[in-house]
Amino acid sequence: MDILSPTLLLSFLFLFLQPPITAANSAVYTSKTTFFSDYEKMMTNLKIFIYPTPNHQQYDSTPFSLLHNSLLASNFLTHNPNQATLFFLPFPPLSTRSLDRHIQLIRTSFPYWNRSLGADHFYFSCQGVGPSSSRNVVELKKNAIQIACFPVPAREFIPHKDVTLPSFSLLPRAVQNEGVPTRLLGYWSFAEVQSSVELINGFRNDGEFLIEFEPSDEGMYVERVQNSKFCLFVYDVEGLERLSVALAQGCVPVVITNRPMQDLPLIDVIKWSEIAVFVSSNMGSIELKKALIHTCEDGTYEKMRQLGVAVTQHFAWNESSPKPYDAFHMVMYQLWVRRHSIRYSKWKIM
Known part of the structure; x- marks a missing residue:
């Protein structure tokens, strides 16, 4: 009997883990066929390289920790930037000047930012990146994918590229039973x-x-x-x-x-x-x-x-052991479909 290749085995595993789709719940997806097809490709092909944090600072934030820790423990992580689909810029809340210096350091220390002006990069910021005339901050805000917290402050969200985190609540899912009357x-x-x-x-x-x-x-x-x-x-x-x-x-x-x-x-x-x-x-x-x-x-x-x-x-965030289609994987999926976001070839002051 032939041994299944890792790719084929992963495909069988995907089909086994895929939640049942019925006429009752498939209507909730904008495109059921596209979603599950793209999700399978993402699980196989998405690779993310994480840049070092500025000055080894720690980011004490529950949503960031959930995202960062899940990514570190996932199969999406790569330590070879040449294999990366996307690049993650982890940084704590920084002043505009400090953020400018950090992006400049990334630009000069690595060759990957300049290839796309940051369009294949993403970062986490609940409050967004404020206005700036700095080339580095402007490119970050206009090109890189922002993972934000809902609701996002006005003018700090660009719909074609940015995403918001699903709820970072770790409360157990206690679904209301069928037939229980509501008052x-x-x-x-x-x-x-x-x-x-x-x-x-x-x-x-x-x-x-x-x-x-x-x-x-x-x-x-x-x-x-x-x-x-x-x-x-x-x-x-x-x-x-x-x-x-x-x-x-x-x-x-x-x-x-x-x-x-x-x-x-x-x-x-x-x-x-x-x-x-x-x-x-x-x-x-x-x-x-x-x-x-x-x-x-x-x-x-x-x-x-x-x-x-x-x-x-x-x-649902499954912090200790991420599961298919949970909050972490849905964030990764949204990054995957945005890997070809619109890129700005020229720098303009906002």
């Missing part, structure tokens, strides 16, 4: 939300909604989410962690925003419109309630709930 139509746990005061006040005396200042106990928050059909969030205020918890617990997110969102995690892989409701911050409470009731009555709610639960496999 509430909607739940809204808010902090300081000045832009939605009227909407908040409109629900305060409605018995089908629970509106409260965010609970200090995480277990209580999860219980509230489990007992609600819809969970309300304000874009630019709420972090992704709670939105991910809502999806995992079968509570359909209602995202309140007054502008288009291009920085949603996995936005080029997942159809967010299939798992969340997006409404204007100018919508009144009566109009919003009618819309949510209609979503329940026409069967859309149950479909969204099931898809939301299914997609949370892509938001």
Whole structure:
């Protein structure tokens, strides 16, 4: 009997590990065929070289640590830059001047930056890179792929190349059981939300909604989410962690925003419109309630709930042992599809 080649064996392993796709959950992907085909190519071919950190500084950040440690333990890592598909620039928060010096050091010490003006490089920065007239910082911001945290500050995200991390919550996935009745139509746990005061006040005396200042106990928050059909969030205020918890617990997110969102995690892989409701911050409470009731009555709610639960496999960080299609691999996939991002051949001051 012939021995399978490593490549063929990996292909069989990929097919074995691939999650079952059914008519019920395939609708959540922008392109199911392209996604799984590209994912398989990524698992086989993606190689990443990591540059040394500036002055051996440590980056004390939970999302960065999850990403960095997972990459170090993965098969994507290569110590031979000539084999690299992409190059990772790990650096702690730096002043513009320090960042300029660091990129200049990379430019002069290695030959790889100048080949593409940084377009096959990526870096992590929750807050983005501020404005600068420095050639090095401008090329970093315009060409290199930024891995950011949702929501990204205005003007710090370039949709065609940048990505946002899936939730970095390590909470276990405790999916709501089928058939468990929910008491509430909607739940809204808010902090300081000045832009939605009227909407908040409109629900305060409605018995089908629970509106409260965010609970200090995480277990209580999860219980509230489990007992609600819809969970309300304000874009630019709420972090992704709670939105991910809502999806995992079968509570359909209602995202309140007054502008288009291009920085949603996995936005080029997942159809967010299939798992969340997006409404204007100018919508009144009566109009919003009618819309949510209609979503329940026409069967859309149950479909969204099931898809939301299914997609949370892509938001789970498995720090000790990354698993196929988890948050780490989805970040790697997004880097893979951006390896041919638009490159700027000329330097222009922003």
